[in-house]
Amino acid sequence: MKKTLRNSLIKLVTPFILLVVLCFQYTDAGDGYLSTALLKLLPILWLILCLKVNNINIINNSKHYYNYYYTKRIGWALVASLAGDLCLVWPENYWCLTSGILCFSVGHLYYIWALGFEPMGLQIFLSYFLPLIVANAIVLSFSLKGPLLILVLVYTLLIMTMLWRSLVLYQHNRLHRHRHQSNHLMASCVLTGALLFTLSDACLSLELFQAPDLLTPRNYRLIVLTTYYLAQLLFTVSTLLVSQSGNGGGGGSGSGGLVVSTYPNRVIPRLFNKNKNKKY
Template sequence: MDARKEGLPLKIIFSDQHPQVRRWLVPFILACSLYFLLWIPDDQPSWVSALVKCLPILCLVVFLWAVAPGGSYSRLLQGALVCSAVGDACLIWPEAFVYGMAAFSAAHLFYLWAFGLSPLKPGLLLVTILTSLIYYSFLVPHLEPDMVLPVLAYGLILTSMLWRSLVWGGSASWGGVVFTVSDGVLAWNTFVYSFPFARLLTMTTYYVAQLLLTLSALRDPGLKTH
């Protein structure tokens, strides 16, 4: 896949040329609104709270099926979204945190597969690695010994996804950056210091990131416009 084929500009995606896009985004917006309106407390894990949390991501799976079907890129994004939904459900229960990381690792591998490895852009890789090393140098000392390897393995996969999303460009690059910020806030709040509004910031950036990554599939040809 050609990394130069960036997604359509957002102002074109949401223009009158593409009413199908706006129509199929309504379920995602409503599902996000439901999550924030209900705001089920973290200390009340249940399958209902898991479903409410996963619903926006599942809506994006349907969105791709309706608006950008058939292409390998869209199918890989759908795979990433399904794995993300599994990860969301796991993170509802603290004891399933590692399983959640594994599911999100699989999601990032799907994104990596979608973005491809050409062109390499080693300079951009170096910047992302250095940035990640700075962050993890502060995070790792706060981890329990049995969490160091899983967290570092996840961080390596996330950093790789960020690198390839930046090379791919368009909304994918913004999605990769925002996803990394979301995960960074979540990890800091979980392992280092619990701060007010961390969950609100984590989930807001998370849903925005997944939306931006999803919108990267909207390239002509293949975009249903009516």
Template structure:
């Protein structure tokens, strides 16, 4: 079932959309300027890291038409913020993965199953199989099952996002790329500028996914 409602009028103009997006970009700038230095308290790091995503929750409340699609996106963003916070503490890594898995499931529900495009799912599954066959040997045994489960959910989100096109497709693709860089850097071997690449693509993915609530309802975002 497609949760988006075609033809619902937007609450705001493009100018107002830009104004409501400005807190997100300010929060991103603060994050990259502060850069989570180790001498800060963990709760400060968590707040700074989560703030851009929480700004997108408010953005959708302010400008997007009410409906299931918008509510599911907001739920996914809140789950993502929880995941962001958990990843500040290494001992909470599993909980962070669980929160992000919940976010991806909400995105899948938002995108729906139409058009189905099973052939695309097969290609994505094969690509994921290659990636995870290289990653899994680097994992501790207790991490294999959670990472495989998360990978399946992430692949499903990418599949459904790509079938929608526009901002949803680009957002899903960037989210998957961000997670891929994060996992490889965390478990396999360090990558140059991994943190910068991970967070830039992650925030870009989230804002594109949020904008899909507007693009699918009449505002041209692609």
């Protein structure tokens, strides 16, 4: 199994790195918007293709059936992010900017759906994330007004929720890492990806709204794209770790989340899972 996982990671990561390097080389050259957009989309397109192949393999193995839903939701999050990437090639255009934020908001909804809400971990949200959301809203209110401010605040709430769910998932699986090492690795990838995604969006917010002169556009682009691509790669790697572990994942119809159960060697959906005994 370890050899299979290693081969899968090599097949996923190697072309991805080459596409990212190609993207950076081209965007530094500044040869044109349309070509820049196409090259910017290639790394995410590759991840979507890999997820599609991984989903087919999961479907062909009934033991991994629940993993299908986790992988599918991560895949739709990548599709929404792909649309957001295309829109944000032209951030100076108001409609492209707002459309990009909406697309990424949909992507974060899919990430949240994949991660689920059990265990809840409400105390973590109230203690750490709610103050961050309020502080960010106060800061943004000085530089944004009107509908754009509301849209950015909603987006901030979504990405903070995604980060919160990834932290709860990591803490929960860490308690069971002696029995479910692969699940702990998966949760570590998800949490690291969520942190990098948040850092990428924070830098993008500085560039677009708050401190555009703090760094050069090239340095901003380097930080934003590097953290963004790494985040999406880690989310994709998490689907490989779940499927290769032989555990269930991401929830059946009407369910969500990856939670270690009391049964050995299973990660099962437990949020509102009224159809868990349903025969597919």
